[in-house]
Amino acid sequence: MxxxxxxxxxxxxxxxxxxxxxxxxxxxxxxxxxxxxxxxxxxxxxxxxxxxxxxxxxxxxxxxxxxxxxxxxxxxxxxxxxxxxxxxxxxxxxxxxxxxxxxxxxxxxxxxxxxxxxxxxxxxxxxxxxxxxxxxxGHVVLPDTDSIPRKKRGGPSVDVAVIPFLPLHEGTSLSFEEYGQSSTSSTSRIRLRLNSGEHEFYFLKTGPNGDVFAGEYESLSAIHKAVPSFCPRPIAHSKFLDLKRFFLLTEYIDMEAIDENQPTGNSLAQKLAQLHSTPVPIPEGYGAPVYGFHIPTYVGGTRQPNIWSPSWSDFFGETRLRFVERLVEKARGPDPELHSLLDRVILEVVPRLLGPDHLGGETGIQPSLVHGDLWAGNKTRGKIGRNGGVEDLVFDPGSFYAHSEYELGIMRMFGGFSSGFFKEYHRYRPKTAPVSEYGDRVELYQLYQWLSHWALYGREFRDNAKGCMEKLLHDYGKSQA
Missing domain, CATH: 1.25.40.20 (Ankyrin repeat-containing domain)
Structure with missing residues (x-):
């Protein structure tokens, strides 16, 4: 070779x-x-x-x-x-x-x-x-908190479709600059200079798919309603007047306001546990909370269908695993081995680990609002507004109502969350019964991420998906009964 x-x-x-x-x-x-x-x-x-x-x-x-x-x-x-x-x-x-x-x-x-x-x-x-x-x-290098990439934009100004959503008053001046980075949209910062001489900032995303921003707007709205200090408040989403692009306007996270000696609010672990413990709404036509969401949401560029289901095992097996299998085949072509393994996981492993008569013991589980894409790149520490303090914050969600431990799958995949974080989180949100199967459930939830990454990024993730399925089938397949 x-x-x-x-x-x-x-x-x-x-x-x-x-x-x-x-x-x-x-x-x-x-x-x-x-x-x-x-x-x-x-x-x-x-x-x-x-x-x-x-x-x-x-x-x-x-x-x-x-x-x-x-x-x-x-x-x-x-x-x-x-x-x-x-x-x-x-x-x-x-x-x-x-x-x-x-x-x-x-x-x-x-x-x-x-x-x-x-x-x-x-x-x-x-x-x-x-x-x-x-x-x-031989020169002193000072700490540099001004490290968020941004460049002045010389030509374009804020589209007039955004103006009605900004608190503009007589004497208020407005400027606009590229700010931050995103793999799926253009990102900008809007600066308002008030009569008092103070500044207010807003964050603007633009892109060609309005459904992406609708999903993010509704996700941020749900998170902000449950735990207001956990994410920027969404302000508006709509289309530009040329009808070819859409936008999402939110509060601005000032990541440059960080001061390690400055007191902060609740920790990220506390806020996440609070989010997962907040009662969720009951959709029209149902008598109790169910799994799903009222509109599709997106993780990166992947659309997530969120069809309502009273069964978590049915939702995860069909609306997540079966759906992502179709994405893999569309992007990478048919894979008989994948289909055979995944079919067994859905039919044998999912009911055994997530079945309603098993998961949660005698009391069962209740749907929780999840961020849906909480990896290290979608969390930060910063300040929102002129008068608030520095907080642990999240952004770019693709939310829905799920088993709370679903959130932990992607969080444990790529680093960025310490063992101390999970220990603190579980002090506020204990592991679901049976506790002995906690690690296997997290691995099952990671399977969805491995398959999704395979569809998006290529075959290097196929081995991860295959190994995950083989292990789960060895431990929980019918042949082991």
């Missing part, structure tokens, strides 16, 4: 894949057989970028010893040091700094590695980077 040119089925170089998944033995084997340590993937990233992002320090060391460039820049201008700083991987940061990775390099949005660390609340990592830069280059 020529490791230099060999690639996985998804066109990801094998050295990148092994570096991402932390397979040190394979990395060493690929390097010994001539893999190109400088090779890049479709995003301009080297294998060192992958290892640094995931915090795989031994692999980072091996790649550096094979003369990987510590200052290689991807297509956004970020180096491996930016990646390690973003995720707070201190050992990888130190490894990179040891071989003289340059902490002064700015990405295409003008952010140094320490800025990305601060933006993601990895303050001790940021301090390591600032101290190293001061030591090497």
């Amino acid at each position: 020529d490791a230099e040119i060999s690639r996985a089925d998804n066109s990801w170089p094998l050295l990148h894949q092994a570096s991402w998944y932390g397979d040190h033995d394979k990395v060493e084997a690929f390097l010994q057989t001539g893999a190109d340590v400088h090779g890049i993937d479709d995003e301009g990233e080297t294998a060192l970028h992958q290892a640094a992002w995931r915090g795989h320090t031994e692999i980072t060391h091996s790649l550096l010893m094979a003369n990987a460039d510590p200052d290689a820049r991807d297509y956004t201008g970020q180096t491996p040091l930016h990646h390690a700083a973003s995720t707070g991987s201190e050992t990888a940061v130190i490894e990179l700094l040891t071989v003289c990775a340059d902490p002064r390099i700015e990405d295409d949005d003008g952010r140094k590695p320490h800025s990305l660390a601060e933006e993601n609340f990895h303050h001790s990592t940021a301090e390591i980077l600032r101290e190293k830069e001061t030591q090497l280059f």
Whole structure:
């Protein structure tokens, strides 16, 4: 095998894949057989970028010893040091700094590695980077909280369709600038200068699919009603006058107001437990709360149908797993092995773990409002409004009414939530009975995410989905009865 040119089925170089998944033995084997340590993937990233992002320090060391460039820049201008700083991987940061990775390099949005660390609340990592830069280059590097990417927009102004939703008065001036980033929409900040000289800010998303913003508006509305301090208040969603684009207007999260010595409100774990414990409304035509939501919602670009169902096991099996199977086949083609495994999971495992006569014991479970897409990139700490304090906040939801532990599936997949977070959360929201099956339920909920990621991003997630299904079937399939 020529490791230099060999690639996985998804066109990801094998050295990148092994570096991402932390397979040190394979990395060493690929390097010994001539893999190109400088090779890049479709995003301009080297294998060192992958290892640094995931915090795989031994692999980072091996790649550096094979003369990987510590200052290689991807297509956004970020180096491996930016990646390690973003995720707070201190050992990888130190490894990179040891071989003289340059902490002064700015990405295409003008952010140094320490800025990305601060933006993601990895303050001790940021301090390591600032101290190293001061030591090497002889100037004091101050904390940088002004690290949210934004660029002045010279031409366009706020569409007149947005104006009625803003508190404009005589003497109020308005400005508009690109702000933040999103994979599915354009994002901007609206600044109002009041007669008093103070400023008010609003956040605006625009895009071609109005249903996306309708779903996000209703999701934010439901979360804000249940726990007002947990997310920005949605203000409006509508279409622009040209009818070709739509918008969502919300309160603005000031992430630059963070002060570690400033008191905050309830923690993220407390707020999430409160959200999951708030009674949910009863839809018209039903006598009790049910699972689903009154409109479709979106996770990234994936539309989620939310057809009402009184049975959680039926909803999850059919409206989530069976639906995402169709997405995979549409995007990746028929897969008989997938279909066979998933069919057994839906028919055998889902009823055993989530059946109404089993889950929750004698009392059963009640629907809970979930954020629906709560990974590390959809949480932050910031201030909303001129008079509020700094809070733990969430955004970009794709909500519906579900078993509360469904939320924990994606939260446990990609990091960003410590064991201390889950311990605190379960003090306020205990694990559902049977507690012994808690880990298996979370793994079952992760299956939906693995399948969804397979549909969106390619075959590297197929093995995750397959392994998950095989384990669940081994433990809970009918053959084990």
